[in-house]
Structures are given as C-alpha cells and as structure tokens.
Amino acid sequence: MEQEKIDISSKLYNTPFVEQVAFNLEQLEYRYNELVEIDTSDKENQRLYLMIFDSFIVLFRAMFLETGDKQYTLQNYFKLRGQNNVADKIDTYLDSYFYDWDTISIKKVLKFIADKFVCHIDPISRIDLGMANAYMAVLNNPYEKNNIRNIMKQLFDIIREGLDTK
Numbered sequence: 001m002e003q004e005k006i007d008i009s010s011k012l013y014n015t016p017f018v019e020q021v022a023f024n025l026e027q028l029e030y031r032y033n034e035l036v037e038i039d040t041s042d043k044e045n046q047r048l049y050l051m052i053f054d055s056f057i058v059l060f061r062a063m064f065l066e067t068g069d070k071q072y073t074l075q076n077y078f079k080l081r082g083q084n085n086v087a088d089k090i091d092t093y094l095d096s097y098f099y100d101w102d103t104i105s106i107k108k109v110l111k112f113i114a115d116k117f118v119c120h121i122d123p124i125s126r127i128d129l130g131m132a133n134a135y136m137a138v139l140n141n142p143y144e145k146n147n148i149r150n151i152m153k154q155l156f157d158i159i160r161e162g163l164d165t166k
Helices: 016-036 042-065 074-080 084-094 107-121 126-140 146-166
Strands: none
Touching: 016 042, 016 074, 016 146, 042 074, 042 084, 042 107, 074 084, 084 107, 084 146, 107 126, 126 146
16 A cells, blocks of 8 residues: 655744754654555564654654643644644544544553553553554554554644645
C-alpha cells in the first residue's frame, strides 16, 4: 500500500516559538515517513521498527499529548495564531475512541505506550504488556481504522487545513 509522504513543516511562520515547533514537526514527519517504510513482515526489520517507533512516539507525545500553555504543541501553535478551532479539532480527534467497541481514546493509547514503555521506566504488569502488544498490533495493522498511518493522516489533514486558512 503506497503511503503519501508528509511534508507540511515548511508552511509554518518564523518566530522563535514557531521555529522550534517547525523543527519538531519536521522531525516528526521524518520519523513517521521512515517508520511507514519499514516492512515488519520481515523479522529482521522488527527491531528497527520498534526503535524508530520509540523515537517517533516521544516526539508525538511532546507535540500532541502534552498539556499547558508553555508546551511546544501544535495545539498551542494554533491557539497563538488565533485558531482555537484547529487546536480543538486536534484534541477532539485524539479524544475519539481507539476501538469502535471500547471507550479508550487514541490519546490514552498513545500516552500509555509512550509513558509506560518509552519515556518512563515504570513498573509494568503482564496486563500492561498484553495491552501494549494489542495496541501495537492495531497501530501497525494496515486494515485497522486507527492504525498509525490513519492517525497521522487525520492529524496532518487537520494541520494542513489550519495552515491553509490563515
């Protein structure tokens, strides 16, 4: 399945805050584009996938899942541009259900993976490990509605819309 390359960081304006957001977005785009190129059906590539996924999820967490006005998130970027509606669309999408049959949100799934397995070294239970494996299976499955490709497509469509309207 051919995946569209993401490239929107060049549309951001230049201020110190925005330069940092643009750099972070460029890095996120790069890591995402590298991630989706990996053929995980080849066992030799599975460790590479996890390594790049870890790098991607750290930046994703920082850019979309952090809270507070001082964070360099895309939501704060759009709020500073007076586009609270775009920031709200990002948050609304991330708060939508990860599964159609469960109430856990996309945000909670990605934050769980980032916090429990990548950004922090927290104690994990067998249940945590099983949940993480189930979430990762969905994120990597091209036939799942909320796989990583579709999540990123939805987010970048919202971002593009915001950048094109101002």
